[in-house]
Amino acid sequence: MKITRIHRIIVSLFLFVLGLTLLKDFKLYIMLIAYIIIGHDIIIKAIKNIFKGSFLDETFLMAIASIGAFIIGSSSEGVAVILFFQIGEAFESYAVNKSKRSIKSLMSLKSEVAHLVENSTIVDKDPTTIKIGDIILVKPGERIALDGIVIEGNSALDVSPLTGEALPLDVSIKSTVLSGSLNINSPLKVKVTKSYENSTISRILELVESANEKKSKNEIFIKKFAKYYTPIVVYSALLLATIPPLFVSGVPYSTWIYRALMFLVVSCPCAFVVSIPLSYFSGIGAISKKGVLVKGSIYLENLAKVDTIVFDKTGTLTEGKFTINNILCSDIEKIELLNIVSSVERLSTHPIANSIIKEFETLKDSTIKDYIAKDVKEIPGQGLKATVNNKEVLVGKKALLENNNVAIKEYENLDTTNSLIYISINNEFKAIISIGDKIKANSKETIKKLRKNGLNNLVMLSGDNFETAEKVATDLGLSDFKANLLPEDKVKELDKIIKQGHKVAFVGDGINDSPALAMSEVGISMGAAGSDAAIEASDVVIMGEQLNNLSSVIRLSKKTMRIVKENAIFAIGIKFLVMILGALGLANMWAAVFADVGVTFLAVLNALRMLSFKSNKI
Numbered sequence: 101m102k103i104t105r106i107h108r109i110i111v112s113l114f115l116f117v118l119g120l121t122l123l124k125d126f127k128l129y130i131m132l133i134a135y136i137i138i139g140h141d142i143i144i145k146a147i148k149n150i151f152k153g154s155f156l157d158e159t160f161l162m163a164i165a166s167i168g169a170f171i172i173g174s175s176s177e178g179v180a181v182i183l184f185f186q187i188g189e190a191f192e193s194y195a196v197n198k199s200k201r202s203i204k205s206l207m208s209l210k211s212e213v214a215h216l217v218e219n220s221t222i223v224d225k226d227p228t229t230i231k232i233g234d235i236i237l238v239k240p241g242e243r244i245a246l247d248g249i250v251i252e253g254n255s256a257l258d259v260s261p262l263t264g265e266a267l268p269l270d271v272s273i274k275s276t277v278l279s280g281s282l283n284i285n286s287p288l289k290v291k292v293t294k295s296y297e298n299s300t301i302s303r304i305l306e307l308v309e310s311a312n313e314k315k316s317k318n319e320i321f322i323k324k325f326a327k328y329y330t331p332i333v334v335y336s337a338l339l340l341a342t343i344p345p346l347f348v349s350g351v352p353y354s355t356w357i358y359r360a361l362m363f364l365v366v367s368c369p370c371a372f373v374v375s376i377p378l379s380y381f382s383g384i385g386a387i388s389k390k391g392v393l394v395k396g397s398i399y400l401e402n403l404a405k406v407d408t409i410v411f412d413k414t415g416t417l418t419e420g421k422f423t424i425n426n427i428l429c430s431d432i433e434k435i436e437l438l439n440i441v442s443s444v445e446r447l448s449t450h451p452i453a454n455s456i457i458k459e460f461e462t463l464k465d466s467t468i469k470d471y472i473a474k475d476v477k478e479i480p481g482q483g484l485k486a487t488v489n490n491k492e493v494l495v496g497k498k499a500l501l502e503n504n505n506v507a508i509k510e511y512e513n514l515d516t517t518n519s520l521i522y523i524s525i526n527n528e529f530k531a532i533i534s535i536g537d538k539i540k541a542n543s544k545e546t547i548k549k550l551r552k553n554g555l556n557n558l559v560m561l562s563g564d565n566f567e568t569a570e571k572v573a574t575d576l577g578l579s580d581f582k583a584n585l586l587p588e589d590k591v592k593e594l595d596k597i598i599k600q601g602h603k604v605a606f607v608g609d610g611i612n613d614s615p616a617l618a619m620s621e622v623g624i625s626m627g628a629a630g631s632d633a634a635i636e637a638s639d640v641v642i643m644g645e646q647l648n649n650l651s652s653v654i655r656l657s658k659k660t661m662r663i664v665k666e667n668a669i670f671a672i673g674i675k676f677l678v679m680i681l682g683a684l685g686l687a688n689m690w691a692a693v694f695a696d697v698g699v700t701f702l703a704v705l706n707a708l709r710m711l712s713f714k715s716n717k718i
Contacts, residue, residue: 263644481586
């Protein structure tokens with residue numbers, strides 16, 4: 101059986117208690133045996149460090165402090181220093197591993213095998229060897245190995261680890277599916293659309309692993325502080341052992357040595373060097389359980405400082421799933437109009453384009469042939485210009501037609517609270533398509549929760565018309581809104597808010613908002629699962645469509661920062677207090693051990709509280 105550190109701690113602790121209670125006459129020998137069992141690896145490592153020139157390593161300091169205690173006749177305290185140091189080290193290892201498990205649980209979402217469909221046969225392959233365009237079979241109870249599109253079958257998927265969405269996602273033919281999703285009911289055949297290294301789960305794991313590289317200001321400060329703290333305390337111990345005996349009479353030299361040894365024990369910076377990074381790591385782990393990824397502790401720290409949140413409208417506060425409410429035509433049949441507009445919109449990625457194409461596909465019959473648009477050109481923030489059947493077609497905002505000197509017909513029954521698409525053919529006005537978008541079910545509740553968390557400056561920026569933007573802002577109770585904005589106008593409005601001294605988080609889709617995401621203190625993308633652009637552009641990635649996760653993330657970031665401050669003040673404060681009391685002879689070695697191991701233990705426990713927070717508490 102392999103003897104572990106835990107076994108050695110148990111045996112040494114037993115001997116330590118035995119030497120203090122039942123076998124006091126043999127105390128020195130028992131303590132020496134206990135010391136060898138628990139401290140031999142520390143002594144060996146300390147000797148190696150001497151030859152390496154590393155005299156301020158924690159193992160060297162603990163070795164000197166414990167041996168010194170034996171020399172001056174305090175054998176029990178010498179054992180206690182090493183014993184509790186080892187207990188502290190064991191607990192730190194457990195705590196770090198536990199916090200890593202909270203994030204590494206994502207590793208279980210990776211599939212080791214993909215069932216490749218080849219010539220009507222199934223061949224098990226390593227997912228890394230699967231190519232784009234290959235067909236894979238996903239059996240019930242298995243996770244999807246690679247991103248793709250369903251070409252056969254109907255089922256329900258558990259996507260909660262990816263997006264935080266608790267309800268199963270129903271999928272059928274033409275549905276997009278993400279790697280890491282669990283197939284619940286029935287077999288699916290999936291056509292692969294992304295290589296393994298670019299799949300959703302691979303990108304998530306890559307993001308999580310790199311998050312540790314982006315340190316917060318507090319972590320950087322603590323690292324620098326520890327660099328100076330330990331040598332200062334060690335040199336203070338040396339001065340305490342040599343200077344006072346020259347000037348203070350009546351106090352044995354061994355007493356000053358004892359006090360100096362206390363300084364060596366307290367000099368170990370473990371309490372804050374371990375607990376503060378662990379607090380951030382635990383915070384990021386807790387947030388990841390909600391389907392939200394934070395790219396580094398610096399962004400968690402910045403998020404806690406945010407006092408203003410700026411939202412994009414479409415797809416963030418609203419569903420981004422448009423439906424046509426009305427089509428007002430002038431001298432053109434509805435089906436003809438939709439055929440022309442659909443041909444132009446097929447190359448657009450905007451959600452409105454999908455709604456128009458869907459309407460046309462629903463209404464057309466087999467006698468209607470799809471038109472093909474040529475020379476399609478996007479006018480940023482206004483719409484599209486193209487040629488269809490040798491005619492110039494404009495599709496977009498009212499401003500697009502006005503800028504091209506098209507006379508627009510006015511309609512009395514036009515609902516201006518909807519998004520309006522204006523169409524002209526050969527510079528003649530032809531139609532207005534009125535398209536509606538619903539506010540997300542949880543948007544209003546999220547705004548309330550954000551205000552409850554102290555965030556009262558909530559602003560919406562929209563490219564939509566004033567009436568549409570005003571209705572959404574009023575219904576949600578936002579502080580302010582801006583409408584009719586081009587992409588560059590959104591950046592200007594955001595810059596104005598930042599220049600007012602606000603710490604701003606921008607929330608958007610991460611695809612069309614890259615400049616705004618980059619400019620803000622924290623860029624947050626919504627619904628980013630499966631979107632490389634969204635993951636690249638933002639600092640915080642909300643994988644699902646659930647806006648209520650935003651309030652949870654804000655709350656957790658603030659809780660993390662409170663724990664970081666608690667640990668820093670507690671650890672540094674106790675250490676300095678014990679050093680002062682020790683120098684004055686008002687504290688003993690047990691107090692020093694507590695200031696080292698005890699404080700580390702409590703600080704780490706405090707950090708691990710982040711992992712125990714439940715959704716219903718946030």
